[in-house]
Amino acid sequence: MSDLKYLSHYPPALLLQVRTLLDEGRLGSWLRQKYPDRHDIATDKALYQFVADLKQRYLKNAPLPSKVLYDNRQHPLKGTLGTNTTISRVQGGKLKSKSEIRIAALFRELPLPFLEMIVVHELSHLKEKDHGKAFYQLCVHMLPDYHQLEFDLRLWLTWRESQPDDDASIIPNGNK
Numbered sequence: 001m002s003d004l005k006y007l008s009h010y011p012p013a014l015l016l017q018v019r020t021l022l023d024e025g026r027l028g029s030w031l032r033q034k035y036p037d038r039h040d041i042a043t044d045k046a047l048y049q050f051v052a053d054l055k056q057r058y059l060k061n062a063p064l065p066s067k068v069l070y071d072n073r074q075h076p077l078k079g080t081l082g083t084n085t086t087i088s089r090v091q092g093g094k095l096k097s098k099s100e101i102r103i104a105a106l107f108r109e110l111p112l113p114f115l116e117m118i119v120v121h122e123l124s125h126l127k128e129k130d131h132g133k134a135f136y137q138l139c140v141h142m143l144p145d146y147h148q149l150e151f152d153l154r155l156w157l158t159w160r161e162s163q164p165d166d167d168a169s170i171i172p173n174g175n176k
């Protein structure tokens with residue numbers, strides 16, 4: 001039986017409901033019903049455009065990341081779904097900084113709202129380093145459903161890990 005490690009910060013009563021859905025084998029179909037649509041942002045180029053559009057809409061003053069990519073090494077089991085790094089170096093007497101956003105490759109297969117959620121998370125880090133109040137306010141400003149989506153993403157990860165290893169699909173009931 002899988003534990004609910006992705007959900008450990010949520011109230012016990014809620015976890016009990018999740019446990020019930022999971023044990024009755026209904027979590028996957030519930031998620032598929034709530035999030036039926038996939039996206040076609042498949043390449044790093046398309047991902048860059050997606051991130052750039054969101055940034056321009058909400059964070060006009062923040063610099064555009066120089067690189068955005070899907071990364072196979074980012075994995076929820078290792079505790080990373082995305083990273084955001086800024087490298088500063090002196091170039092021609094000026095301090096230049098480059099930032100890079102990496103998104104776990106599994107988001108390529110997940111429904112659009114989850115991709116939006118993780119992108120909004122990483123974009124917010126352009127302004128706020130820590131996961132403090134200002135950080136989450138920024139997330140919610142860009143994506144009003146942010147907290148619900150984070151919870152549902154954790155549900156999705158929980159569901160996915162409860163599946164047998166030979167089921168490579170991360171879409172419930174193989175709805176590709």
Ligand SMILES: [Zn+2]
Nearest residue numbers: 121122125131
């Ligand atoms: Zn973060």
